[in-house]
Amino acid sequence: MPSSRVARLAVPIIVVLVVIMMVVPLPAALLDLLIAANIAMSLVVLLVAMQVRKPLDFAVFPTIVLVGTILRLALNVSSTRLVLRDGYAGKVIEAFGHIVIGGSLVIGLVVFAILVIIQLTVVTNGAARVAEVGARFTLDAMPGKQMAIDADLNSGLIDEDEARRRRKEVSAEADFYGAMDGGTKFVKGDAVAAVIITLVNLVGGFAIGMLQKGMAPGESIQTYSLLTVGDGLVSQIPALLMSVATGVIVTRSTGEGDVGNDLVRQLSRHREALRIGGLALVGLCFVPGMPKIPFLIAGGGLLVAAFRTPPPDDIGGAPGTIPGQIALPAAPGPGDNPAPDPITESLRVDPLELLLAPDLIDLVDPARGGDLLDRVRALRRKTALDLGIVLPPVRTRDGAMLAPGTYEIRIGGVTAAAGEAPPGHILAIGDAPDMLPGRRTTEPVFGLPAVWVALENRATAEVVGATLVERAAVVTTHLAEMVRRHASRLLSLDDVRELVDVLKTERPTTVEELVPGLLPLASVQRVLQGLLDEQVSIRDLGRVLEGVGQRARSTQDPDALLESARAALGPALTSPYLTEGTLHAVTLDPGVETECAEAMRAGEQGVVLALDPRSASRIVQDLASLVTQAENNGLTPVLLVAGPLRLPLRRLLRGSLPTLPVIGFAETSGVPSIETIGQVSRGHELAA
Numbered sequence: 001m002p003s004s005r006v007a008r009l010a011v012p013i014i015v016v017l018v019v020i021m022m023v024v025p026l027p028a029a030l031l032d033l034l035i036a037a038n039i040a041m042s043l044v045v046l047l048v049a050m051q052v053r054k055p056l057d058f059a060v061f062p063t064i065v066l067v068g069t070i071l072r073l074a075l076n077v078s079s080t081r082l083v084l085r086d087g088y089a090g091k092v093i094e095a096f097g098h099i100v101i102g103g104s105l106v107i108g109l110v111v112f113a114i115l116v117i118i119q120l121t122v123v124t125n126g127a128a129r130v131a132e133v134g135a136r137f138t139l140d141a142m143p144g145k146q147m148a149i150d151a152d153l154n155s156g157l158i159d160e161d162e163a164r165r166r167r168k169e170v171s172a173e174a175d176f177y178g179a180m181d182g183g184t185k186f187v188k189g190d191a192v193a194a195v196i197i198t199l200v201n202l203v204g205g206f207a208i209g210m211l212q213k214g215m216a217p218g219e220s221i222q223t224y225s226l227l228t229v230g231d232g233l234v235s236q237i238p239a240l241l242m243s244v245a246t247g248v249i250v251t252r253s254t255g256e257g258d259v260g261n262d263l264v265r266q267l268s269r270h271r272e273a274l275r276i277g278g279l280a281l282v283g284l285c286f287v288p289g290m291p292k293i294p295f296l297i298a299g300g301g302l303l304v305a306a307f308r309t310p311p312p313d314d315i316g317g318a319p320g321t322i323p324g325q326i327a328l329p330a331a332p333g334p335g336d337n338p339a340p341d342p343i344t345e346s347l348r349v350d351p352l353e354l355l356l357a358p359d360l361i362d363l364v365d366p367a368r369g370g371d372l373l374d375r376v377r378a379l380r381r382k383t384a385l386d387l388g389i390v391l392p393p394v395r396t397r398d399g400a401m402l403a404p405g406t407y408e409i410r411i412g413g414v415t416a417a418a419g420e421a422p423p424g425h426i427l428a429i430g431d432a433p434d435m436l437p438g439r440r441t442t443e444p445v446f447g448l449p450a451v452w453v454a455l456e457n458r459a460t461a462e463v464v465g466a467t468l469v470e471r472a473a474v475v476t477t478h479l480a481e482m483v484r485r486h487a488s489r490l491l492s493l494d495d496v497r498e499l500v501d502v503l504k505t506e507r508p509t510t511v512e513e514l515v516p517g518l519l520p521l522a523s524v525q526r527v528l529q530g531l532l533d534e535q536v537s538i539r540d541l542g543r544v545l546e547g548v549g550q551r552a553r554s555t556q557d558p559d560a561l562l563e564s565a566r567a568a569l570g571p572a573l574t575s576p577y578l579t580e581g582t583l584h585a586v587t588l589d590p591g592v593e594t595e596c597a598e599a600m601r602a603g604e605q606g607v608v609l610a611l612d613p614r615s616a617s618r619i620v621q622d623l624a625s626l627v628t629q630a631e632n633n634g635l636t637p638v639l640l641v642a643g644p645l646r647l648p649l650r651r652l653l654r655g656s657l658p659t660l661p662v663i664g665f666a667e668t669s670g671v672p673s674i675e676t677i678g679q680v681s682r683g684h685e686l687a688a
Helices: 003-023 028-051 061-086 091-100 105-155 160-212 217-250 259-267 271-284 292-308 342-347 358-364 372-387 455-463 471-485 493-506 508-514 521-533 541-552 558-573 590-598 613-632 643-653
Strands: 352-356 395-398 406-411 414-420 425-429 439-442 449-454 467-469 582-588 600-603 606-609 638-641 662-664 673-680
Touching: 003 061, 028 061, 028 091, 028 217, 061 160, 061 217, 091 217, 105 160, 105 217, 160 217, 271 292, 352 358, 352 471, 358 372, 358 395, 358 471, 372 395, 372 471, 406 471, 414 471, 425 455, 425 471, 449 455, 455 467, 467 471, 493 508, 493 521, 493 541, 508 541, 521 541, 521 558, 541 558, 558 606, 558 643, 558 662, 582 590, 582 613, 590 600, 590 613, 590 643, 600 643, 606 643, 613 643, 613 673, 638 643, 643 662
Parallel strands: 352 395, 582 638, 582 673, 638 662
Antiparallel strands: 352 406, 406 414, 425 449, 425 467, 439 449, 600 606
């Protein structure tokens, strides 16, 4: 029989065996074997509980507690039947009744009472309380953990598979602690049942011995009571082991190893405590009347352990580093490159900087749970996938001049955005921010009303249904939005050279024909920057260069090259804005289009719309109103115009509606369906 099939049948076999033991009398030899198996199972469960690194590694434990409890109760029924019927219940119970407690009923009762008190009032009560609190806090923390997973997924720190695995782990953790909260009740009930069963057996055995078998009181006590106490001890020892295992599981926090290794590693970090404890025990040897040998041995053992423990600098890291801190690079040696000149270093302008106020350094300190640097690294990968550019390294440094709890994003040395992430708080976004205690603010990316809620009020925010966002996620999301808006500024000429060189290994003909034969690299950079300005990904760089190359044979006008690149991308321009295969478009009234066409003028920066300020403001306001209406209805609108007007209108709207895509009619050739959701009319009215 395959091992998997045996494992699948193990629990049903045990359940059937329990039923048989409760109904059918068992031979004493078989009872001895089952009692030994029960003790072995409890011991193995305790040892496994001490070896696991986190509670979920032993997720089947609540079921084992239930099965073990029922098995012990069934053994109690079988042993009681044999004791009261035959005055003999096997070698194991007899050994516990005569050898373990020395044949003394008083000693047996005292030992039994002590075991019950330890299990019931100490171990089981403590484990039950910890399990109850753990279940409550785990359930309360589920929404926050789910939000953290979603934030990590949105920032690119994890992929969809990892997010699915984490959500499953969060759900499993909540189910486990809920099951443990109920499982501890079985352990507690087992201890109470053992006391009642033992008392009933004592009275029943004494009565049977005197009334049915005509024994003297002393003989009846000697025969039945000792066996009853032995039976109780046999049941209490595995029950106590299972109670201790329950306590170990519910008090176990996630660590790097098992209980033993974690205990030794964490205690050994405190050499001074071991040394003081050893000296104190040795000092007790000099107190008159105190036994010297026990305290000398114990104190000497602590002193030996203290001197054999490595220094704190050598624990958990390389020499010279402190756990939880980032190791600084070593000083350059004779053969290393000299350090850069401080004056030259001060002239360097970083393409992308993130400045944090001094009280926000915990966001980048892994020892304090900070994962901002990991999120930023993940953002670089996500940007490469979404926009097709390699984001320059984000220089994260201390902004000593910033106000407490604030941060600043700089691009090319110029402040692009600023925000806040106060320590000890979490951002709550919801429909009813006035119901939450905290400081009112606005979410930096979408402009939604929000509240910075203190961590102790997190449960209140969850009750009102607010969306909770961790501070690191707020900063990363804001940084991602700034990168998306200013991607063209981050694309340097060196970056373009690197992208072209990578493409050249795959499509050498496309690259060699265009650069530098038809266009200089700077012209290619300008085209790519124009695409990024309109949030168009340049990941398909080969197709972009093919489109530019076809037009570059007849003209080098930047606007014409940009439009050729867009035409080459085709459906990739409109696919991000499709909703169930439909493109929801805002259009211009023919009169407005005519007015705009007549206002087109060529300038140094390309073709622009030379509209009077009043007409330009009206068009922008009407478009903003239509876009807001569409977004409130859950739609992603685009502005659909005639081809020649597309680029001038985009330049007009770049400052006021930077996220509104402007699409030419020719660029919608592959769109399955187009639905007009509004029109800007010449008569100052919105047609919808």
